Amino acid sequence: MRVRLKEGVRVREDTFGGICYVPHRDDFFAAVEDVFKVLKGLRPDWSVADPAFEPTYTALAKLGICETSDPLIREEAYSGPAFLGEFLEIPTVSEPLVLNCFCTAHCPLKCIYCHADDLMQQFRPEETLDQLDNVISTARTINSLVVVITGGDPLTRPERATRLIDGLAGGRALVLDTSGVGDLEALLPTLKKHCVHVRVSLDAISPTNSKLRPINKDYEPNRQFSGDYAQETIRRCVSEGLSTTVQTVISAFNENITELRDLRDWLISAGVRHWVLHITVKGGSARRIENRVAKQKRGRHVLPSEKAYEMLQSLIRETKERELPLDIRCTDTDTTPNSVLLVASNGSLYTEGYAHHGKVLLYDSSEGRPDTLRKLWHYVDRFGHARRYLNWNPKFNGSVSLDKACYSVPLPPKPPRATENIVESEAKYRISDYASLDRKLQSLGFFPSPTILQRDEYYDTNDKTLESLDYVVRLRRTGAEVVCAIKGPRVWTPRQEYSRIELEFSVLSNESVKAELRKRDLHVTWFFEKRRTSYRNPTSGVSVELDEVPQIGTFIEIEGVLQDSREIASKLGPALGHQERKNYREIFVEFMKAQGVDESEIMGASFETQ
């Protein structure tokens, strides 16, 4: 297989892994660390894929993130949440994904649910071309992956749109929002030059569209139906090879499965592959209508019913089952206030409020204080921002937890992490029947080494500081060899195994290491001897140690990576006795105290004194 990054795809590292933006789909994907490493390694030029990663590239090619040849994996429609790998929760992004820049405050429509009008009205009378320089300056200061050129409608002011697109093109992907009403032809060369993704708004293929999105006759006195313009613009963009998405606002007016099916089928026939459904939110004009209907107890609501979610779910399900070539994303921005970033057509920065009806001014470009641009950044909800753009909607996905709904990206098995070499996991059991345990171990390929005598000395301060923090400093003598171990606090699993960080190294001289310990006021506070028989299987990373400890009997310790140790323990099954949580010192002290010995007299366990 050969592989390369799909043209225009952008990746950005983040604390959880990273984000990938696919411009021809206008889609973001959050990737866990391991998947993101693969994304980061993709190059724009063809290279031969590591065979172990072929399933990984296959999964990514289906989303249009990379391209493959030998074999060619075709991109597919995808309508699920945008999480690659296993996420337990929605991540918070460090920097914005999307910045919306108003190109103009003029709009040829008067949509009944418009919630941009409050950001346009005030700037409309004094709109000048020069203000766009401030829009560009503000946008450059915010490190978003995507800039959306919006409004009002950029097609009503193509000269402004051209200036804005030229000023912002470069590192970031550009998207243009339009109702389709205006002068597309004047803007086409610029859109094509900078590979701008065009999003056209269309709510229905029937006359319902004009009820929701009537023409403002001050701008377009001649034509009647906004839907005609939208359909024409969609066809023109597709025929010009521009990546095109259609956006539909779901309201009480088009909350109708037949209406939406008709629209879906028309989009597919027109060559559209990406469809975004927005649920009308109670903001702007929609809030005014809802308040009026509630107050006067008459008129028509604009917000859709709760049943709309069920209907949209079944529409998405049906589209997937019929394998129709259309991505459907569905956003519900009502529950993510303060998560959208809007640059007004004069360059000031706003967010949509929560404890505040309407837009919240975050930065006023007219004050001449560019240093204050991020001063109110704390008001921006970066978690909500990620949720808004990662296609996670609790009303759609509420019954499935995120980890089950993520897009699966197969990865080759990982080599052990560096830290696995310093983390010891251990389970300890009493031995009830040595002969049967020995047989069972040998049947699993674990064979014994000759039994050796070990003497362990534990070091601590006089006031037992290390013990109180569950730290261990131990010297172990086996014959002439001395090994020093430093162990951190134990972390217990529900199955009574523990893991801890452990560093173990041989020392050249017993005396010199003891001198070093003395210099740090560390003295022997406990010692014990044991007769150890080590069982090893050359194909397993698990160590099995059989320890005979003076007076308290024989125990088995199973050490290794937790999952592997558990597997061996479960195979040994009934040959193991009672599982012990205590360490040898604790077991020994408890035993001696039961014999009537005072704890202060117990200094260690030795075979000589038994």
Ligand code: SF4
């Ligand atoms: S197209 Fe409609 S929703 Fe968009 S700004 Fe114009 S009136 Fe508002």
